[in-house]
Amino acid sequence: MKRQTAILVLEDGTIFKAWSTLPSCTLMGEVVFTTSITGYQEVLTDPSYSGQIVVFTYPEIGNTGINKEDNESLRIQCRAIILRNLCNFPSNWRLEQSLFDFAQKQGVPILYGLDTRQLTQHLRKVGAMNACISSETLTANALLPKLKKTASMQGLDLVQRVTAPQTYKWQDSNLNLNWYRQNSSSEKYSIVLIDYGVKYNILNYLSSYGYDVIVVPAMSTAEEILSYQPSGIMLSNGPGDPFAVTYAVEVIKDLLNTKIPIFGICMGHQILCLALGAQTFKLKFGHRGINHPTGIFQKVEITSQNHGFAVNAASEFTEKVRITHYNLNDYTVAGIAHKTLPVFSVQYHPEASPGPHDADYFFDAFLKVVKSAHENSTD
Template identity: 45%
Template sequence: MKALIALEDGTIFEGKSFTGSGETSGEIVFNTGMSGYQEVLTDPSYKGQIVTMTYPLIGNYGVNPEDNESDRVQVEAFLIKEYNAIPSNYRATGTLADFLKKDNILGIEGIDTRALTRHIRNAGALKGIVSTEDLDPKSLIQKAKNSPGLVGRDLVREVTCGEPYGWRDNKPAPGSNFSTTAPGKYKVVAYDFGLKYNQLRLLAERNCSVQVVPCTTSADEILAMNPDGVFLSNGPGDPAGIPGIVDNIRALFGKKPIFGICLGNQLLGLAYGGTTYKLKFGHRGANQPVKDLTTGKIEITSQNHGFCVDSTTLNPDDIELTHINLNDSSVEGMRHRKYPIFSVQYHPENAPGPHDSLYLFDRFIEMMQ
């Protein structure tokens, strides 16, 4: 089934759907991972985005329930060069096409993904639309221009959990207090801004009893649970477009140890009094080099973000930069000099990606001791 991809700048790409008919819009971005497509698809940080994989062959190892990072596919559409319909892996329980169809997500193959990626690198991330229904280029370009984009848009409330839940037996356990989650030495409340399940797995492995709460939970409600620490998860979109959350985070300063990842890092930056800005085409993939300024060591990291904290807007008397991106020197980590708070922009929980940064979860445990 023929499909057209139209970008807001008038560029058109052709492909064919391997999941049926449909039409959807989003910001078109690329991911450089050679594997991990299932984790990418189920990462809530991709809400509002159409993802292009730069690796040419996708679907060859199928899908399985163990590799989900949330309860559903989160991307708006999935663009690839070549789809492999017959998976060859002992862990596979289904095909990529069926996985996408279950959540009515368009999968498009036959795209010149190298050309599309190069175009995004030159022009920056662009709004786009994918359709098998409207094949008029002029009509699709106008629809792409009229689509909402990400700037100023609150996507967190579209992906956060509706009710609190615990983490037990490697899966969500419904309930609004620590009695519903697996027992552990350290009680951690995790703000769900669009978190990935592997963050909960890694906390549980480190003797943490984890209670997940919606993004709208107040600081008073968090403190009433008397946790040993507070975790700020990743999530989608523009951190400056999420009302109310920054005030709740600021109200926790000095009360409990805090560890933030990705969007959690950006929200902390705003809570510190700083600002954020949109990157030209973002950092997405499993091979981003990051330097730890406190040790001089280099980490290869998994990343997925389109916004970043502006280091020039932070007060150096209060905030220390701890990590930078070696490709563009953007902020990759920071800590508060007075309070037990630290955060990173990248994804130390991997899934997919390297394990270089797992030590950060151990640092959070040490902070709670």
Template identity: 50%
Template sequence: MKALLALEDGTLFPGRSFTGPAEAVGEVVFNTSMSGYQEVLTDPSYCGQMVTMTYPLMGNYGVNDEDVESDRIQVRAFLVREYQEYPSNWRSKGSLAEYLTAAGIPGLEGIDTRALTRHLRVSGAMRGALSTRDLDPHSLVEKARQAPDMLGLDLVREVTCRRPMLWTEGNPSPIEGGLEGFRWPERPGAWRVVAMDFGVKYNILRSLAQRGCTILMVPADTPGALIDRLDPDGLFLSNGPGDPAAVTYGIASIRDQLGKRPIFGICLGHQLIGLALGGTSFKLKFGHRGGNQPVQDLTTGKVEITSQNHGFCVDMGSLAEKDVEVTHVNLNDGTLEGLVHKRIPLFSVQYHPEASPGPHDAAYLFDRFIALMKRHRNPKPQP
């Protein structure tokens, strides 16, 4: 079935749908990973975006029930060079086309993904519209221009949990009766962690749980006063989509929590920490998305191969007078990738240590959070 992708600058990319009739709009971005398309599709940080993969073959190993990072597909569309119709893998439970179609998400193949990626690198990520119904270039370009601009867009409200959840046996579970009268499960030696859900990836929660954490997920607009009442050993700030400057409620809660307990932020959580500390953020030209981003740890000199997915960045210069030490930088463009506060128990990174492209280059960050909670843990009263 013929399809057309139109960018807001008038550039056109013809292709064909492998998921049936469809129409969608969103910011068009590219990801340089060679595999992991199911993780990409279900990553909440991609909410509002149409993703093209630079690796040409997609769908070859199908989909399964384990490789998901949230409870649903998050992308607005999936753009590939060549779709593999017949998957071959012992873990496969179905095809990529079936997976996308069941969720109502368009899948386009035959797109010149190399040309599209080069165009986005030169001109920057931009809004796009795709359709199998409307193949008129002028009409489709106008639809792209009418799509919401990512700058200033709060997408966290679309992906955060609607009510508090406990991470139990590898899945989020609703809390009976909510937080009224909530008591932490009795697990001797466990670390009590409140995770502010700005669009958290499941593998982050798995990584914390593997290190003995009891994790309470709370909505992104949870106020600091409620976190105080929950009295966790540590506060985790998750990844998520959109412009961090638009998440004013999250910034306010984080600012309230500064210095009260150890805080660890990843991706959007890192950006929100920067803003809560008085810094500023800016939109990257085409973002960092893929599993091959080189980051240097300035404290050791070591280089980590990292997985990343973000389109905004904290301005390093804006934190110069904020008692903040820069710990990590991106070796491709020199942007800020990690920070630690000099006086309070707080650190954050822009990249995803749980995604393990290195494969274990950045796993120490979760251990650092555990060590920070151990150092600052207050004895809990016995029930």
């Protein structure tokens, strides 16, 4: 593995020296950190990280290598990867290739050898910000002017970068894992998933419950979605600022009038809340990791999270919904349920892989709501 001297320059002028796996590379993006100890492959292939430079707080990454089964999308979605130590000799019975080879073939740089603890503490104090990685220009003064012109994550619609280009039916691809729960019902329900940057594991969970899953692009109209006669609608996760995805908000407003069950996850949660009249705001450094406590009334779930925006709890939309969960680290809204419609959402990932699985009961709840709505419509 060849290494190249490189630098990381933050928007506020802070500089970190490091090694890069790519000899000729200069790129910009929002730098964020994740506290995940495991599941680095799922993090890197999660479309919600589109446009971002991901810092892993865990000191050594790559120990178990990469395998096709654990991908959450077709490719690495983040712009660059920052590590303390990169494992050169991965070992696992499912190993197909190393993290180095995985990133190298896709042209995604890995920066390593820098103090990720110091970098994370700085981001916690100052906040997530744009940064530049370069193995070509090692002078910060030459990079800062370009960095200052880089668009902020706030106001960016990144959903159109990662959504499906056309409608497709999801085929069972990875249902051999023991935490998927099979639906014992003989009734077959059709679920339309609006793809804002969906993770494969959401689709796998839905398939394991016996649904026919139809994935539609984020720009689909309400008429197009309803043409599939869905028994339920899933709003997926995705990247960027939810407030900028105005077309999706307008579609959800129309779909709410149909009284079809709706379940939103992460970006889907935010878009649903915006459609209900809420406001969103950018978090200082976001929630990213698989150890975030959520709950209410002394009931706690440990959850996987990845988002840089949140719903404002002071929004007037609370007249229409009840808040079911808070993030117990900062008491931002983590879950809502509509008071009269079969509609609910969460600001985290109940389908989390490699875990935790405290919140996967939401898929059971969604099935019950879909069944109930279907039975009431046929009475």
